[in-house]
Amino acid sequence: MKNFSRHLIKKVGIMLLTLWLIITCTFFLIHSLPGSPYVNQEKLTPAQLEILNRQAGLDKPLPEQYLIYFKNLARGDFGTSFQFKNQPVTKLLLNRVGPSVQLGFQAILTGTVMGVILGMISAMRQNTWVDSIVTIIAILGRSIPNFVFAVILQYLFAVKLSIFPIALWGKFSYTILPTITLAMAPMANSARFIRTEMVEVLNSDYIELARSKGLSHWQIACRHGLRNSLIPLITLLGPMAVSLMTGSLVVENIYAVPGIGEQFVKSIITNDYPTIMAITILYSAMLIIILFVVDLLYGLVDPRIRVTGGERLAA
Amino acid sequence: MSGLLTIENLDISFSVFAGEVKAVRGVSFRLDKGETLAIVGESGSGKSVTVKSIMRLLPNNAKINSGSILLDGEDLLRQNERETLKVRGQRIGMIFQDPMTALDPTMNIGDQVMESLLLHKRISRREAGKKALELLELVGITTAGKRMRHFPHQFSGGQRQRIVIAIALICSPEIIIADEPTTALDVTVQAQILELLKEIQKQLATAVIFITHDLGVVANIADRVAVMYAGKIVEIGKVDEILLNSRHPYTWGLLSAMPSHNADEKRIYTIPGTPPDMLCPPQGDAFYPRNKYALKIDTLRMPPFFQVSPTHQAATWLLAPGAPEVTPPAEIIAGRELFRERARNAR
Numbered sequence: 001m002k003n004f005s006r007h008l009i010k011k012v013g014i015m016l017l018t019l020w021l022i023i024t025c026t027f028f029l030i031h032s033l034p035g036s037p038y039v040n041q042e043k044l045t046p047a048q049l050e051i052l053n054r055q056a057g058l059d060k061p062l063p064e065q066y067l068i069y070f071k072n073l074a075r076g077d078f079g080t081s082f083q084f085k086n087q088p089v090t091k092l093l094l095n096r097v098g099p100s101v102q103l104g105f106q107a108i109l110t111g112t113v114m115g116v117i118l119g120m121i122s123a124m125r126q127n128t129w130v131d132s133i134v135t136i137i138a139i140l141g142r143s144i145p146n147f148v149f150a151v152i153l154q155y156l157f158a159v160k161l162s163i164f165p166i167a168l169w170g171k172f173s174y175t176i177l178p179t180i181t182l183a184m185a186p187m188a189n190s191a192r193f194i195r196t197e198m199v200e201v202l203n204s205d206y207i208e209l210a211r212s213k214g215l216s217h218w219q220i221a222c223r224h225g226l227r228n229s230l231i232p233l234i235t236l237l238g239p240m241a242v243s244l245m246t247g248s249l250v251v252e253n254i255y256a257v258p259g260i261g262e263q264f265v266k267s268i269i270t271n272d273y274p275t276i277m278a279i280t281i282l283y284s285a286m287l288i289i290i291l292f293v294v295d296l297l298y299g300l301v302d303p304r305i306r307v308t309g310g311e312r313l314a315a
Numbered sequence: 316m317s318g319l320l321t322i323e324n325l326d327i328s329f330s331v332f333a334g335e336v337k338a339v340r341g342v343s344f345r346l347d348k349g350e351t352l353a354i355v356g357e358s359g360s361g362k363s364v365t366v367k368s369i370m371r372l373l374p375n376n377a378k379i380n381s382g383s384i385l386l387d388g389e390d391l392l393r394q395n396e397r398e399t400l401k402v403r404g405q406r407i408g409m410i411f412q413d414p415m416t417a418l419d420p421t422m423n424i425g426d427q428v429m430e431s432l433l434l435h436k437r438i439s440r441r442e443a444g445k446k447a448l449e450l451l452e453l454v455g456i457t458t459a460g461k462r463m464r465h466f467p468h469q470f471s472g473g474q475r476q477r478i479v480i481a482i483a484l485i486c487s488p489e490i491i492i493a494d495e496p497t498t499a500l501d502v503t504v505q506a507q508i509l510e511l512l513k514e515i516q517k518q519l520a521t522a523v524i525f526i527t528h529d530l531g532v533v534a535n536i537a538d539r540v541a542v543m544y545a546g547k548i549v550e551i552g553k554v555d556e557i558l559l560n561s562r563h564p565y566t567w568g569l570l571s572a573m574p575s576h577n578a579d580e581k582r583i584y585t586i587p588g589t590p591p592d593m594l595c596p597p598q599g600d601a602f603y604p605r606n607k608y609a610l611k612i613d614t615l616r617m618p619p620f621f622q623v624s625p626t627h628q629a630a631t632w633l634l635a636p637g638a639p640e641v642t643p644p645a646e647i648i649a650g651r652e653l654f655r656e657r658a659r660n661a662r
Contacts, residue, residue: 206417212372213403224421303466
């Protein structure tokens with residue numbers, strides 16, 4: 001167990017360092033953006049501007065602002081939003097995390113499950129028309145941007161068939177279109193990945209041994225093929241989660257999902273510094289945690305990668 | 316007498332980009348209950364393809380052109396998929412060459428050993444676990460109860476081969492096919508695994524087809540030996556007949572190529588030349604280009620089998636009536652003496 005806790009402490013240290021770097025870079029980058037947080041600056045007198053700047057703490061030199069920001073952050077204070085007067089950013093975001101996390105989770109789950117199934121079928125029916133169709137789906141899924149998908153789905157299912165609303169939030173059925181949109185990329189990625197991996201795994205010696213036991217093709221694929229093909233897919237989960245998050249910024253806007261993504265886009269347009277910072281930190285933290293979980297998942301699927309805590313086995 | 320397994324006139328080819336590789340060209344042999352038949356030959360002689368066709372484990376580009384494989388009178392080549400799956404694992408078990416890659420790295424060995432038992436027999440998981448445990452102990456896995464939950468990477472090569480053997484045995488099959496089961500192991504472990512196989516065969520009275528290119532192993536384990544070259548059996552007989560009275564020049568070559576322990580020879584004998592290209596095998600005897608005893612007829616016509624004794628056949632024109640009298644090379648005669656001596660000592 002000692003090995004494992006040391007491994008854990010080291011990991012957490014690196015995670016915190018990464019987060020600090022991200023916060024620092026973002027802080028200086030957003031302050032170098034052109035424009036100011038004020039909607040109608042040209043109508044403000046220099047005196048009014050000065051008062052507003054002093055209120056928001058923007059009159060001080062940038063390094064000092066940075067230190068103050070960190071001091072507040074240490075107390076868990078993300079500052080007050082410029083856009084919604086007197087609203088603490090924390091409160092503002094808490095109401096919006098739910099929909100984003102729900103969508104992201106639904107999308108990655110449907111995407112990978114569908115992708116794994118498609119990839120498996122594709123590998124089992126290698127070089128047949130089934131394989132070709134899956135390949136085409138995967139290529140389309142990867143190459144069409146998800147905002148295009150969003151519009152196509154809206155047109156088909158909302159405008160033409162009127163099954164779902166175009167853009168509404170509130171019921172589970174309303175989440176279906178955005179989930180499908182977001183699930184396309186992870187589905188396409190994992191389908192391609194599983195196919196390649198599975199084709200290779202199916203040619204390995206232990207699969208031949210499984211065949212010699214009298215297992216049928218599908219039994220072999222499910223019991224021996226899938227698990228061994230899943231290992232590299234887990235590596236992919238991290239980057240897929242990233243693209244999901246960034247992808248969701250636009251998709252949430254299109255479907256009017258009251259999530260963080262929508263808030264993020266608004267805050268960037270209006271130069272709402274505290275909100276941009278808070279959302280960046282939130283995204284980064286989520287991503288870092290996902291990567292950490294992926295790391296743990298590895299050991300779960302592949303016994304060879306498990307951190308055994310120095311348990312010695314008799315040879 | 317009809318044996319447990321009878322292969323007749325088996326002909327298998329592979330379609331590749333360059334054409335048809337004729338891997339097996341008219342192989343026939345018989346396997347009786349409880350006996351060990353060794354199939355010997357160099358790489359590419361078709362021995363693996365022959366036994367894989369018994370399990371119907373050939374790759375997709377393989378084509379069985381003719382022949383039959385009768386298991387208790389039923390032709391395995393005419394079975395449908397479902398019937399084939401019932402034979403595999405249940406009636407015929409297979410032991411693979413490389414234990415390092417033959418086990419699923421993500422499944423614990425208890426589950427891997429039990430798998431075919433649960434598949435073929437109506438048996439509870441607990442019962443299957445008990446049987447697997449007994450078998451793992453039989454093949455020499457110590458503290459098997461604890462080790463059932465361990466994964467392949469936690470075992471050594473020799474132990475993994477023992478596990479692979481247990482997997483092959485779990486349904487008590489009538490036939491075990493061992494495809495070079497000791498080739499990938501180091502010498503001391505090789506001897507242990509051979510001992511184990513012999514032991515198990517004596518206990519369970521299973522028939523074994525043992526593929527190898529090591530005649531030393533053959534002397535140790537086989538009842539009968541079939542020598543294969545270029546997709547054909549060139550000589551087949553009881554182990555004594557092959558080791559002490561072989562008639563085919565290729566068998567002589569293989570025997571000469573065996574390194575002996577006590578002789579002070581400076582170099583190891585090798586058969587000159589390379590095996591023929593099986594895309595277009597030669598018209599006559601496939602071995603004639605490498606055969607210093609070749610006759611003119613060898614270049615023209617394939618030799619049929621000539622009976623040496625009721626149990627011993629060889630396909631060489633040297634045995635035809637009127638063929639010139641040929642004495643095998645001196646080292647073969649010396650080697651035979653060695654085998655005789657060993658046999659006497661063993662007794």
